[in-house]
Amino acid sequence: MMRELLLGFIKIHILYHAGQQPVYGLWLMEELARHGYTISPGTLYPTLHSLERAGYLTSEKRVVGGRQRRYYAITPAGETALAEARDRLAELVAEVLEERP
Numbered sequence: 001m002m003r004e005l006l007l008g009f010i011k012i013h014i015l016y017h018a019g020q021q022p023v024y025g026l027w028l029m030e031e032l033a034r035h036g037y038t039i040s041p042g043t044l045y046p047t048l049h050s051l052e053r054a055g056y057l058t059s060e061k062r063v064v065g066g067r068q069r070r071y072y073a074i075t076p077a078g079e080t081a082l083a084e085a086r087d088r089l090a091e092l093v094a095e096v097l098e099e100r101p
């Protein structure tokens with residue numbers, strides 16, 4: 001259950017970062033670890049693929065330093081979803097954190 005809850009947060013992180021600059025799997029794993037999320041490639045890559053299938057991310061292969069990497073960037077539909085997630089997040093934070101007794 002916890003994993004399921006955190007996966008939503010992780011998806012928002014991914015969309016946010018892919019909106020800043022194109023990102024690749026290993027970079028995301030390190031960035032998410034910095035935020036305290038341990039995510040295995042076996043969870044991250046299917047998540048990236050599902051966001052791509054949903055039309056929120058687009059990807060392309062690039063060769064960097066002799067290594068082939070797949071970079072993910074946000075799409076206009078992803079931007080729209082992120083904007084909505086941000087509004088809901090603000091509303092959620094307001095209720096869950098600020099209305100704490």
Ligand SMILES: [Zn+2]
Binds near residue numbers: 031035
């Ligand atoms: Zn981050």
